[in-house]
Amino acid sequence: xxxxxxxxxxxxxxxxxxxxxxxxxxxxxxxxxxxxxxxxxxxxxxxxxxxxxxxxxxxxxxxxxxxxxxxxxxxxxxxxxxxxxxxxxxxxxxxxxxxxxxxxxxxxxxxxxxxxxxxxxxxxxxxxxxxxxxxxxxxxxxxxxxxxxxxxxxxxxxxxxxxxxxxxxxxxxxxxxxxxxxxxxxxxxxxxxxxxxxxxxxxxxxxxxxxxxxxxxxxxxxxxxxxxxxxxxxxxxxxx
Ligand code: GLP
Numbered sequence: 259x260x261x262x263x264x265x266x267x268x269x270x271x272x273x274x275x276x277x278x279x280x281x282x283x284x285x286x287x288x289x290x291x292x293x294x295x296x297x298x299x300x301x302x303x304x305x306x307x308x309x310x311x312x313x314x315x316x317x318x319x320x321x322x323x324x325x326x327x328x329x330x331x332x333x334x335x336x337x338x339x340x341x342x343x344x345x346x347x348x349x350x351x352x353x354x355x356x357x358x359x360x361x362x363x364x365x366x367x368x369x370x371x372x373x374x375x376x377x378x379x380x381x382x383x384x385x386x387x388x389x390x391x392x393x394x395x396x397x398x399x400x401x402x403x404x405x406x407x408x409x410x411x412x413x414x415x416x417x418x419x420x421x422x423x424x425x426x427x428x429x430x431x432x433x434x435x436x437x438x439x440x441x442x443x444x445x446x447x448x449x450x451x452x453x454x455x456x457x458x459x460x461x462x463x464x465x466x467x468x469x470x471x472x473x474x475x476x477x478x479x480x481x482x483x484x485x486x487x488x489x490x491x492x493x494x495x496x497x498x
Contacts, residue, residue, distance in 0.1 A: 407440030
């Protein structure tokens with residue numbers, strides 16, 4: 259379940275190839291995608307490989323995990339903007355193939371219900387990519403989120419706002435809330451790979467490794483998934 263790679267680049271290479279193999283096996287694959295700095299080398303390598311292999315992505319659908327509440331899609335720190343800049347525009351995925359929860363809509367409760375329903379309606383996620391927060395969150399499911407949750411709005415913990423605040427000009431601009439796929443939505447994916455890189459993830463990875471399955475450590479539920487792999491570079495694995 260836990261795998262240690264020599265570097266973040268080695269993870270990116272392996273994971274990119276894995277996603278390509280998934281699409282070759284199932285051209286209409288439904289992919290669950292994540293944001294964060296951890297995914298940048300993965301998306302860069304994947305975009306390069308898609309071009310090298312002239313891979314046909316015309317039947318692929320993607321669903322992102324989460325989005326900040328209150329940021330318009332074109333805001334430079336929105337996850338919508340991140341996905342277009344780092345992946346969708348590079349591999350020419352059409353807007354009709356990509357879904358992100360909207361944190362900038364008139365009726366966010368309806369948006370939550372519809373997002374989980376859309377994932378179900380397309381047959382569920384074939385593959386879910388995950389990062390991890392330093393407090394063990396997956397998506398934006400903070401500690402003590404119910405394991406049976408579906409897409410919902412969360413109040414971000416101070417820890418998460420501090421971690422993600424580095425991308426904003428000042429503290430007042432750091433969003434207080436986010437919309438995220440629930441833990442149940444994530445667990446229903448047929449296969450999950452979580453990635454953690456860097457020394458700042460060493461403590462949470464040791465906690466995850468040692469934790470019982472407990473809502474205090476959201477990522478611990480993944481230990482129950484039949485097809486979960488957890489990829490770490492040597493720095494992230496250094497306290498295990
Ligand atoms: C955010 C995202 C998570 C992501 C986490 C880690 O909080 N909502 O999905 O896993 O950050 O981000 P990074 O990869 O930048 O460490």
